[in-house]
Amino acid sequence: xxxxxxxxxxxxxxxxxxxxxxxxxxxxxxxxxxxxxxxxxxxxxxxxxxxxxxxxxxxxxxxxxxxxxxxxxxxxxxxxxxxxxxxxxxxxxxxxxxxxxxxxxxxxxxxxxxxxxxxxxxxxxxxxxxxxxxxxxxxxxxxxxxxxxxxxxxxxxxxxxxxxxxxxxxxxxxxxxxxxxxxxxxxxxxxxxxxxxxxxxxxxxxxxxxxxxxxxxxxxxxxxxxxxxxxxxxxxxxxxxxxxxxxxxxxxxxxxxxxxxxxxxxxxxxxxxxxxxxxxxxxxxxxxxxxxxxxxxxxxxxxxxxxxxxxxxxxxxxxxxxxxxxxxxxxxxxxxxxxxxxxxxxxxxxxxxxxxxxxxxxxxxxxxxxxxxxxxxxxxxxxxxxxxxxxxxxxxxxxxxxxxxxxxxxxxxxxxxxxxxxxxxxxxxxxxxxxxxxxxxxxxxxxxxxxxxxxxxxxxxxxxxxxxxxxxxxxxxxxxxxxxxxxxxxxxxxxxxxxxxxxxxxxxxxxxxxxxxxxxxxxxxxxxxxxxxxxxxxxxxxxxxxxxxxxxxxxxxxxxxxxxxxxxxxxxxxxxxxxx
DNA sequence: GCCGTTTTCGGCCCGACTGTTTTCAGTCG
Numbered sequence: 321x322x323x324x325x326x327x328x329x330x331x332x333x334x335x336x337x338x339x340x341x342x343x344x345x346x347x348x349x350x351x352x353x354x355x356x357x358x359x360x361x362x363x364x365x366x367x368x369x370x371x372x373x374x375x376x377x378x379x380x381x382x383x384x385x386x387x388x389x390x391x392x393x394x395x396x397x398x399x400x401x402x403x404x405x406x407x408x409x410x411x412x413x414x415x416x417x418x419x420x421x422x423x424x425x426x427x428x429x430x431x432x433x434x435x436x437x438x439x440x441x442x443x444x445x446x447x448x449x450x451x452x453x454x455x456x457x458x459x460x461x462x463x464x465x466x467x468x469x470x471x472x473x474x475x476x477x478x479x480x481x482x483x484x485x486x487x488x489x490x491x492x493x494x495x496x497x498x499x500x501x502x503x504x505x506x507x508x509x510x511x512x513x514x515x516x517x518x519x520x521x522x523x524x525x526x527x528x529x530x531x532x533x534x535x536x537x538x539x540x541x542x543x544x545x546x547x548x549x550x551x552x553x554x555x556x557x558x559x560x561x562x563x564x565x566x567x568x569x570x571x572x573x574x575x576x577x578x579x580x581x582x583x584x585x586x587x588x589x590x591x592x593x594x595x596x597x598x599x600x601x602x603x604x605x606x607x608x609x610x611x612x613x614x615x616x617x618x619x620x621x622x623x624x625x626x627x628x629x630x631x632x633x634x635x636x637x638x639x640x641x642x643x644x645x646x647x648x649x650x651x652x653x654x655x656x657x658x659x660x661x662x663x664x665x666x667x668x669x670x671x672x673x674x675x676x677x678x679x680x681x682x683x684x685x686x687x688x689x690x691x692x693x694x695x696x697x698x699x700x701x702x703x704x705x706x707x708x709x710x711x712x713x714x715x716x717x718x719x720x721x722x723x724x725x726x727x728x729x730x731x732x733x734x735x736x737x738x739x740x741x742x743x744x745x746x747x748x749x750x751x752x753x754x755x756x757x758x759x760x761x762x763x764x765x766x767x768x769x770x771x772x773x774x775x776x777x778x779x780x781x782x783x784x785x786x787x788x789x790x791x792x793x794x795x796x797x798x799x800x801x802x803x804x805x806x807x808x809x810x811x812x813x814x815x816x817x818x819x820x821x822x823x824x825x826x827x828x829x830x831x832x833x834x835x836x837x838x839x840x841x842x843x844x845x846x847x848x849x850x851x852x853x854x855x856x857x858x859x860x861x862x863x864x865x866x867x868x869x870x871x872x873x874x875x876x877x878x879x880x881x882x883x884x885x886x887x888x889x890x891x892x893x894x895x896x897x898x899x900x
Numbered sequence: 901g902c903c904g905t906t907t908t909c910g911g912c913c914c915g916a917c918t919g920t921t922t923t924c925a926g927t928c929g
Binding site: 343344345346347348349350352353377378379380381382383417418419420421422423452453454455457458461505516518544545546548549551561563576577579581584585586587588589591592597598599600601 | 901902903911912913914915916917918919920921925926927928929
């Protein structure tokens with residue numbers, strides 16, 4: 321079982337216990353453990369073998385014993401017994417909006433409902449309205465929720481959410497009653513996928529602000545709304561929430577709506593220690609007096625903490641780091657001065673080398689590596705060794721034209737074949753300035769096989785960077801089943817860089833693995849993998865992913881001074897301990 | 901069930917909104 325599968329067992333346990341009516345703090349403990357496993361970069365099997373399970377936050381004696389049983393026998397008696405008591409199919413009912421554990425238990429006990437189809441039938445038959453605490457409106461709401469559940473395809477990739485959010489922000493910027501409006505929620509924290517959009521606004525006239533929000537042309541349904549909070553559904557099924565407070569309370573509001581929930585819970589605990597009750601409105605003292613915060617900085621300062629960047633707010637150690645003055649010096653977009661992975665018309669790109677070079681200079685890029693595909697990848701009309709020699713002439717010509725305004729490098733994105741061999745021989749690789757080795761096919765191979773291919777590439781001294789190491793496409797294609805502990809150990813040994821591919825449909829490595837990589841001293845390379853001049857240098861989502869992984873400029877070769885980067889590329893043997 | 905620069909036992913965040921309620925429970929974030 322992998323980390324996510326073990327985490328799912330505990331999430332299921334928490335759901336079943338909640339339907340059963342167990343103590344809420346026990347349930348929260350299971351959820352916390354599941355969350356910890358989801359964000360654990362190391363393979364849980366390895367942590368288990370090392371006897372370090374209890375070092376994982378939220379895992380104590382009882383849960384550690386359960387993981388032990390799960391991993392040694394593949395089953396968990398406690399879970400099996402629980403499923404005998406509470407049907408596991410009830411868990412899917414929790415996904416229906418406005419249906420929580422209490423209602424699931426009610427439907428189950430009084431009507432024998434155990435799945436969504438049963439709930440839908442009962443609602444259509446008018447049976448739900450007869451239950452205590454239920455009425456016609458609740459029944460209609462549940463039918464509506466089931467429909468939404470069927471329609472919604474879960475979380476959407478950050479790239480799409482970003483576009484939707486910007487359009488809505490533009491609209492709200494034009495509302496006179498709103499003096500300020502900002503992104504919040506998981507989009508502001510820059511998670512790779514987004515469930516709902518969350519926005520916050522400052523206004524002294526919340527009723528007017530909310531009315532304008534509901535009048536946004538894309539709104540197809542108003543889910544609910546007061547003067548502090550309103551939620552709507554846009555026409556593609558995306559749900560958006562807007563919170564409003566007066567400007568002098570904007571800081572507490574923005575902090576609250578940005579989350580994460582786990583981060584906020586920790587923050588409120590710390591606030592209590594300082595004698596404050598923290599909410600979206602204010603920090604309240606015991607005597608009833610209020611401290612108002614117009615900015616987030618004031619919120620953190622009142623708790624005695626430095627400002628914590630949104631990307632870190634996941635309760636993954638940022639509170640402790642802030643308390644001890646050890647927050648990372650996170651990488652920013654302007655730090656990225658080199659693009660080491662892009663494509664031109666020599667393979668599947670849309671623009672010539674000259675056009676890409678010009679676009680790079682416009683964007684302030686100082687080093688550009690042309691890395692077209694090797695010919696092994698049939699669909700992209702990749703380059704043969706002969707093509708590479710021809711391409712080199714063109715690169716030299718363009719370099720001559722641009723002079724010292726831009727350093728052009730010749731590289732290649734070399735295919736790692738399904739048998740683990742590289743498309744080009746070592747002799748060919750040796751003439752290239754930059755070698756990115758990537759897997760594009762055979763992503764569904766068994767773990768050992770696909771890992772072995774990547775290890776081969778990492779151990780080849782000519783390979784500088786492993787491109788999009790896991791090969792997943794967010795929301796479309798699952799990543800390959802790579803043994804990341806083994807890959808990272810090998811990369812740490814050879815000093816080979818792992819890529820954070822900044823294409824918003826990839827974001828691979830993800831935040832969790834990026835953080836693990838820097839802990840192990842592995843250099844990272846952050847690249848847009850641009851196929852056009854429009855996307856060249858658009859690294860913001862990749863930078864955000866890196867920031868979520870606690871990455872600093874010193875960890876990313878693209879952020880190093882030009883000469884340091886060129887030295888690193890030319891000298892593979894001197895790559896150990898590159899985090900200067 | 902987890903956790904501890906006040907604690908190894910007794911805590912474990914806070915409020916808005918809705919619908920069903922004459923004062924509150926459930927859900928959500």
